[in-house]
Amino acid sequence: MHDVHFILTYSISVYSFWNCSNSHLPNLYKIQESHLIIPETSAGIERAFSTARLILNDRCNRLTDMMFEQMLVAKLNGNLM
Numbered sequence: 001m002h003d004v005h006f007i008l009t010y011s012i013s014v015y016s017f018w019n020c021s022n023s024h025l026p027n028l029y030k031i032q033e034s035h036l037i038i039p040e041t042s043a044g045i046e047r048a049f050s051t052a053r054l055i056l057n058d059r060c061n062r063l064t065d066m067m068f069e070q071m072l073v074a075k076l077n078g079n080l081m
């Protein structure tokens with residue numbers, strides 16, 4: 001109960017909480033490692049919207065959803081191909 005009181009009365013970061021709690025809550029710690037991965041910036045999504053805008057222009061207005069998705073994935077992951 002003391003740990004819960006500490007969490008509720010003091011402001012700590014999520015990183016600090018899990019750093020201190022990994023020995024007390026090992027199963028939850030393992031879960032949070034894969035689920036609390038949040039990008040620090042929104043640059044990736046902004047890049048995706050910008051690329052989508054370049055693909056969907058007045059000249060390419062008849063693309064099917066599938067073709068648009070394939071073009072967007074190819075453009076965004078070109079460095080992996």
